[in-house]
Amino acid sequence: MMGKRIEFEQITRLDPEWVREHIARFMAEDTPNGDVTTEAIVTELTPVAAKMVAVDDFVFCGAQVIPYCFPESCSVKIFCSDGDSVSSGQSFAEIRGSAVLILTHERVALNLIQKLCGISSEIKKYCDLDLPENFKVMDTRKTTPGLRRFEKYAVAVGGGWNHRLDLSTGILIKDNHLKATGSVKTAVERSRKQNMKNLPIELEVDTLEQLKEGLELDVDGILLDNMSTEMVKEAVSIIRDSPGGDAIFVEASGGINYKALESYAWTGIDGVSMSTITAQVSPVDIKLELMKEKNYIKIL
DSSP states (O other): OTTSSOOOOOOOOOOHHHHHHHHHHHHHHHOBTBOHHHHHHSOTTOEEEEEEEESSOEEOOOTTTGGGSSOTTSEEEEOSOTTOEEOTTOEEEEEEEEHHHHHHHHHHHHHHHHHHHHHHHHHHHHHTSSOOTTOEEEOOSOSOTTOHHHHHHHHHHTTOBOOOSSTTSOEEEOHHHHHHHSSHHHHHHHHHHHOTTOOOEEEEESSHHHHHHHHHTTOSEEEEESOOHHHHHHHHHHHHTSTTGGGSEEEEESSOOHHHHHHHHTTTOSEEEOSHHHHTOOOOOEEEEEEETTEEEEEO
16 A cells, blocks of 8 residues: 555465464364274375365465465475466365375365465456556455454455454444444544554544544544445545545445446545455365375265
C-alpha cells in the first residue's frame, strides 16, 4: 500500500516449524489412538511412493506446506511453485517412505492443500479482472479458526493482499464499536489515547456524515461499508479533497461480489476487502495415488 498511512503485513512465507506444529495438532485430532485400519493391515516397513494428482484445474498453493505434512523420514518432492497453474491430471508432488506413514498422513495433507488451492485459485480469478494498477483485492478476518495464517498465505499466493492479520495488528472501528461508544468522535479519541503501539486507525462508515466526522479526526484509513458505487465515488471525492486525503487508505466492503468488483475498483478507492475469497470458497479436488511395484492404489 505504497504512499498510504496503512500498510498491513503480507503473509508471503510460512515458517516450517510453525507449519509442523499445526500439522501435529491436526494429526492428533485425526489419530487420537492411531490409524487402526492402516496399522492392522499394512506392514510398517513396506516402502512406497505416492503422487499428489490434480483432478481439477487450479492455482497451486502448497510448496511451503506439503513437505511438512509427512514425517521427516519421508522424502517429498514438489514439481511446481506456489502460484503456478496446475492442470487436471497433472502430478505436482511425490512422497516416498513407509506406506503406514503416508497412508496415515494423506487425508490431513489433502484436506489442507485442497482448501488452500481453492482459495489461491479463487483470488486469482478476481485479480485477473480489469482493475486499476496497484488496486488491492483484500481478504478479511472471516477465516477458518486455526487456519487463518494458512488461508491468508493462500490469498497472497493467488495475487491478493492481506488485510490485518488479527485484532492486535490494527485498529478498525466498526459499526458496533460506534454503537457501544455513542459516537465517531468518542471512539476515535479513545482509540488514539490507548494506541501505545502507534497502530493505524481505520474507521468504518456507512454514511457521509460519519465520513466527514472521521476526516476531521485525522484517521489513517476509511472503510466504506455497504455503499453503492455512486455513493463510494462521492465519498472518495470528499476524502481526496480533504487535507492529507491522498494519503488516507480507502477501501470498500460489504456485498461486493465477483460481478460487481470491477465497477467498484474504478471509483478511486485503494482496494476492496472481501470475505468471499476465503469464507465461501470450495476446495479443489486432489487425489493421492500410491505406487508399489508399478501397481497404482488409489486412495479415496
